[in-house]
C-alpha cells in the first residue's frame with residue numbers, strides 16, 4: 001500500500017471512528033441524560049399547573065368558608081335582610097374577590113339568595129336536577145347533622161359555562177349550633193383565571209371547555225401527580241366535574257420537548273472542523289515524510305539502475321529524516337572511498353606499487369587509439385633485470401623482492417612525464433608505454449633508466465657487468481600514424497619491443513636496443 005493511500009485511509013478511518021464514537025456517546029449517554037432531564041422538567045411543569053389550579057381553588061374555599069361560618073350569615077338565612085345584603089354581599093365586594101357567582105341555600109337545597117356577575121351564571125343554570133346535586137355540591141343530611149362546617153368543591157357546568165365552586169355549610173361562627181344551609185361561591189373558568197395560574201406556575205397552558213355529551217378517549221384525567229410516558233411538545237389532560245363529566249381539557253405547552261438532534265448546524269461545524277483538522281494533519285505529514293521517502297526511493301532506484309553510488313538530499317523538515325539522509329550519505333562516502341581503494345588495488349602491482357599489467361592494457365589501448373587518430377607518437381620499452389635468477393640464488397628471494405622494488409621505484413622516478421607509464425609486465429620485467437611528441441624521448445628515457453639502475457650499485461656477485469645489478473632495454477617507437485601502420489596492434493608493438501630486448505640480452509646485457517618505425521622503414525639504432 002502506498003503511504004499517501006495509507007494516510008488517506010487513516011484520515012478517513014479516524015473520521016469514521018470519531019463520528020461513530022460521537023454517535024454512540026450521543027445515543028447511549030448524552031441523549032438518555034437529556035431525555036430524563038426534559039422528562040423531569042415536563043413533569044415539574046405539569047405539577048406546577050396542578051398546584052396552581054389547586055391554589056386558585058383554595059382561595060375560593062377560604063372566601064366561601066369566611067362567609068359561611070358567620071353569625072350574620074346564619075341570620076341572613078332566616079331573614080334576608082336587605083341592609084345586610086347591601087353592605088356585605090354587594091357586587092363590588094364579589095368582583096374585588098374575583099367571585100363570579102354566590103348562591104345561598106337552605107338545608108333542603110332551596111335557593112334563598114343569589115348573586116351572579118353575568119346572565120350565564122343565573123340560578124336557572126344550576127345543575128340541580130343532577131342526582132348527586134345534594135351530597136356532591138350541597139351538604140347531604142349526614143353533613144348537616146354533624147353540625148360542623150363541611151365543604152365541597154370542584155368543577156360544575158353552569159349552563160354553557162364551567163366554574164369552580166366551593167360550597168360550605170352555614171352555621172354560627174363558634175361552629176356550635178345547627179347547620180342552617182349552605183353558601184356556594186363560584187368562579188368561572190376563563191382566560192383571566194388561566195392567566196392568573198400561568199403567572200403563578202410560570203407554565204404556558206390553556207384550558208378548553210369540553211362538550212359534556214361527548215366522550216374523550218385516550219386523554220388521561222388530571223388528578224393524580226402526572227407522570228410522563230413520552231416526551232412531547234404538548235401534553236393534554238382531562239378535568240371532570242364533580243359529577244364525573246368531562247369539563248375541561250388542559251393543554252400544557254412545554255418549554256423543552258424535543259431531544260437535541262445529532263444533525264444540527266453545531267454538529268455539522270464540529271464535523272467539518274474534524275475534517276479540516278484531519279486534513280491539516282495528513283497534508284503536512286505527506287509533505288514532510290512522504291516527499292523524503294519518495295526522494296530516497298528514487299535515489300536507491302537510480303543507484304541500482306546505474307550501478308553508481310549517489311548521495312541523497314538532506315534539506316528536509318524532520319530532524320530524524322535529515323539525520324537518516326546524512327548517515328546514508330556517510331555510508332555512500334565510505335563505500336566510495338572503499339571502492340576507489342579496491343579499484344586502485346586492481347590497477348597496481350602489490351609488490352612494487354607501480355601500475356600492473358591491467359593498467360598497461362588500459363593505457364596502451366587508449367594511447368594506441370589516440371595514435372591511430374593521428375595524435376602523437378607511440379612507443380614501448382621492455383626493461384628486464386639481468387641475470388636475476390642468479391641474484392635470487394645468491395642473495396635470496398627476499399633480497400630479490402627488495403631489488404625488484406628498488407629498481408621499480410628508480411624507473412618510476414624517470415617515467416614521470418605526461419604520456420609515460422611504467423608498468424610491471426611480469427616477474428623481473430617492466431614495460432614503459434610512451435605516448436608523446438618527442439622522437440628523442442624514448443632514447444633519452446632508456447638511457448636514463450639504464451644509468452640510474454647502474455648507479456644503484458646493487459651488489460650482484462654473478463653479474464655480467466661490474467658485480468652489480470643491471471637491466472637490458474628493448475624498445476620500439478612508431479612515428480605519427482600512417483595507413484601503412486593500420487595492422488599494427490599495441491600487442492604487436494610490445495612483441496617488437498620484446499624482440500629488441502632479446503637482442504639486447506644476446507648482445508651482452510646492460511644495453512639498449514631500440515627500433516623506430518617509419519612507414520615500413522625500420523631504422524636500428526644503439
Ligand SMILES: Nc1nc2c(ncn2[C@@H]2O[C@H](COP(=O)(O)OP(=O)(O)OP(=O)(O)O)[C@@H](O)[C@H]2O)c(=O)[nH]1
Pocket residue numbers: 351384385386387388389390392396397398399400401404426427428505509
Ligand atoms: N625474488 C623474486 N624473484 C622473481 C620474481 N619474479 C621473477 N623472479 C625470478 O626472476 C628470475 C628470472 O630468471 P630468468 O627468466 O631465467 O632470467 P635471468 O636469470 O634474469 O636471466 P636473463 O633474463 O637472461 O638475464 C627467476 O628465477 C624468477 O624466479 C619476484 O617477484 N621476486
